[in-house]
Amino acid sequence: DDIRDVITRPAALRDVEVDPGLVEIILTDMGAATDARATLTLLPLVSHALLLTWGTGSGQRMSVDDYVRAGGLTSAVENLADGIVATLSTEERRTARLLFMRMVGLLDDRPIRRPVALAGLTPAERAVARPFVDARVLTASATHLQVSHDAVLRHWPRLADWIEEGREHLRVRDHLGRAARLWIDNGRASAGLIPVDRLPMFAGLG
Numbered sequence: 001d002d003i004r005d006v007i008t009r010p011a012a013l014r015d016v017e018v019d020p021g022l023v024e025i026i027l028t029d030m031g032a033a034t035d036a037r038a039t040l041t042l043l044p045l046v047s048h049a050l051l052l053t054w055g056t057g058s059g060q061r062m063s064v065d066d067y068v069r070a071g072g073l074t075s076a077v078e079n080l081a082d083g084i085v086a087t088l089s090t091e092e093r094r095t096a097r098l099l100f101m102r103m104v105g106l107l108d109d110r111p112i113r114r115p116v117a118l119a120g121l122t123p124a125e126r127a128v129a130r131p132f133v134d135a136r137v138l139t140a141s142a143t144h145l146q147v148s149h150d151a152v153l154r155h156w157p158r159l160a161d162w163i164e165e166g167r168e169h170l171r172v173r174d175h176l177g178r179a180a181r182l183w184i185d186n187g188r189a190s191a192g193l194i195p196v197d198r199l200p201m202f203a204g205l206g
Contacts, residue, residue: 003026003027003030004023004027006043006046007022007023007026007046007050008023010050011050011054011062015060016054016059016060016061016062017060017061017062018061018062019061019062019063019064021063021064022053022062022063022064022066022067025064025067025072026046026049026050026067026072026073029049029072029073029074029151030042030046030073030151042136042148042149042151043136044080044135044136045073045076045077045080045136045151046073046076048076048079048080049067049070049071049072049073049075049076050062052070052071052075052076053066053067053070053072054066055070056069056070073151073155074155076155077137077151077152077155077156078155078156078157078158080135080137081132081135081137081152081156081158081159082156082158084131084132084135084137085158087131088128092124092127092128095124095125095128096128096132097162098125099116099121099125099128099129100147100159100162101162101163101166101169101170102114102116103115103116103138103145103146103147104147104153104159104163104170105170105174106167106170106171106174109167111153111160111163112153113146113147113150113153114146115144115145115146116144116145116146117143117144118140118142118143118144118145119143121145129145133145136148137152137156
């Protein structure tokens, strides 16, 4: 109900009609925003999508067709994130790409969000992350930084391309991470170490 109010009340203040179907499609695009914190991370994207929808239509009514023509939440995420990337230098873009890849993991080969510790970020990474945090593309807690919502993974084509290009790297990193945790849980015993020839990056060599 709160999300419905966020979508419809600003329009009502300007005497703009909102089709009931528009509310439903936005709720669907928001996906698993089931708590207040998740909802807050998506509000800037929803706001941007609504503004695009209003600008596409007559100005007096916002419809599902207007939303689809404007690109919906997909374009809102893409425009917001790519707009930030466009302000970065070449070196900052490389840093941004590496940082986002650190915040993505794979589960059954599907991209998932993966928090990273703020303490492990370099000054350059912190500087690059700041505008993404301000735009709610990333979320920072007292200790961790992460992609704000699954909608960013689903609706930002540039990030999807980065993930696809680095998919093998993600697999290797996740494999080594699981092996390291298992080794630590077993008291760091030498017998628990992975032989070099079984490591993914060395498989098939020699």
